[in-house]
Amino acid sequence: MNEHKLISTNGITLHAVAAGPEDGPLVLLLHGFPEFWYGWRRQIPALAAAGFRVLAPDQRGYNLSDKPRDLAAYRLDELAADALGLIDAAGRERAFVVGHDWGAMVAWWLALVAPQRLERLAILNVPHPHVARRHLTSDPEQQKRSLYAAFFQLPWLPEVLLGAADWRAAEQALRGSSLPGAFSDADMVEYRRAWARPGAMTTMLNWYRAQLQRPMDDWPEPRVTVPTTIIWGLKDFALRSVMAVESAAECDEVELIELPDNTHWVQHEAPDLVNETLITRFQS
Numbered sequence: 001m002n003e004h005k006l007i008s009t010n011g012i013t014l015h016a017v018a019a020g021p022e023d024g025p026l027v028l029l030l031h032g033f034p035e036f037w038y039g040w041r042r043q044i045p046a047l048a049a050a051g052f053r054v055l056a057p058d059q060r061g062y063n064l065s066d067k068p069r070d071l072a073a074y075r076l077d078e079l080a081a082d083a084l085g086l087i088d089a090a091g092r093e094r095a096f097v098v099g100h101d102w103g104a105m106v107a108w109w110l111a112l113v114a115p116q117r118l119e120r121l122a123i124l125n126v127p128h129p130h131v132a133r134r135h136l137t138s139d140p141e142q143q144k145r146s147l148y149a150a151f152f153q154l155p156w157l158p159e160v161l162l163g164a165a166d167w168r169a170a171e172q173a174l175r176g177s178s179l180p181g182a183f184s185d186a187d188m189v190e191y192r193r194a195w196a197r198p199g200a201m202t203t204m205l206n207w208y209r210a211q212l213q214r215p216m217d218d219w220p221e222p223r224v225t226v227p228t229t230i231i232w233g234l235k236d237f238a239l240r241s242v243m244a245v246e247s248a249a250e251c252d253e254v255e256l257i258e259l260p261d262n263t264h265w266v267q268h269e270a271p272d273l274v275n276e277t278l279i280t281r282f283q284s
Contacts, residue, residue, distance in 0.1 A: 002044065007057070009085025010078065015064035016057035016086065020048030025119070026092045027282065028083060029056040032101020032126070033204055034162075034170055036063035036194045038187075039100070042271035043278070050279045052096070055086060059103065061203030063194040068203070074210035076129070080109045087117060096282045100124035100267055102207050105132075111228070112220040121228040122278055125236055125264050127243035128250045130222040135243055145238050152208040159201045167192045170201075174265075177237050182268040224251040229281050231274060233262030255281070 003018040017037045027047050031039040037056040047054045058065040060082055061074060072078070083106060087095045096119045099107030104126035111121050112129070127135070135142040152158050162170040174183050174191070183191075195201055228251045232244040241258070248256040257277065262269045 007086060007089045009089060010081040012060055012066040012068065012082070014057045014060065014066065014082060014086065016055055017044065018053070018055050019044050020053045021051060022053060024048075024051045024053040025282065026087065026090050026095040027052045027054050027278075028086060028095045028097045029054065030083065030097065030099040030103030030106050031056070031059060031062075032099075032103045032105075033207060034173065034191070034195065035101070036191075038190050038194070040267065043098075043267060043275055046271075046275040047278065050283070052279075052282065053090065055090060057082075057086060058194075059106070061206060062200065063197060067199050071206055071210050071213060074203070074206045076106065076109045076211070077113070079106045079207075080113060083107075083110055084114060084117060093117065094119045096120050096122070096278075098122040098124070098278060099126070101126055101264070105129060108224070109220075111224045111226045112222070115224075115226050118226045120282060121224070121226045122281070123228065123230045123247070124266050124274070125232055125239060127239065128222065128224070128247035130219070130250065131243050131246045133219075134246075135240065139240070142240050142243075145240065148238070149208050149212070152205050153212055156202075158205055162201060163195070167195050170195055178263050178265040179261075179269045182263075182265050222250050224254075226251075227253040227281075228255070229277065230254065230256045231259065231266055231277060232256065233259045233264055233266045233269070235260075235262060236264040238264060 005016050007014050007016055029040040036058045040056045044054050061067050094117055097107045104123045108129050171188055234241050248254045267274045
């Protein structure tokens, strides 16, 4: 059974769902845009049944968690500090960390700045930060695919368009980029409720705005020493698959699993494969 918690970390309060035995190895599940803890609904029970203590937060700016207004509050160092605080709050020195989309970017960042706190890393469909930056600055095809992120830099207009007609555009962003059936009508009720929280869509979009409008000056060295599994749906509309291969090359110990029939939303479309992979790697 899921437990809903409010956890203080890094000067804010995050809502999180916890499951599994309290003394089990900790697995931290980090969602991306435009999701919230519910994006891991197919992973939480499987990991808990395998004996893991699972913690799936609404990351800052999302759903029931705090929503700082300052753009700098959404830089990667702050987001990673939130995650480290969650590990501390669970009374653990180390955790298995799984990330998808923006949550995967935070997971990569954790592996770069605090590798001693991670048991293993699992990445779903987002490239290593250095690989992403390289392609965004020099790869015309990736720049074309990332035009939506440039649109998100505009003030207020993205919020208005995404929220119009009961979040029709936001729903289409999920359903139009995923395989049929990945997001049910009942799922969309949950997502629309989260998106409609006061101020939420602005603070969700601030994850994009903070990285481009206020970029990090000092990036950590790119080498990843934490054992890493990358699961990548090759039909991702937004991210070129070549970045998965280049990201794997930045890791000392890595396994790259490419799914030719899946999109960006692999944990929704291939939950059994994702769950089996996580459990097997984390129990090894």
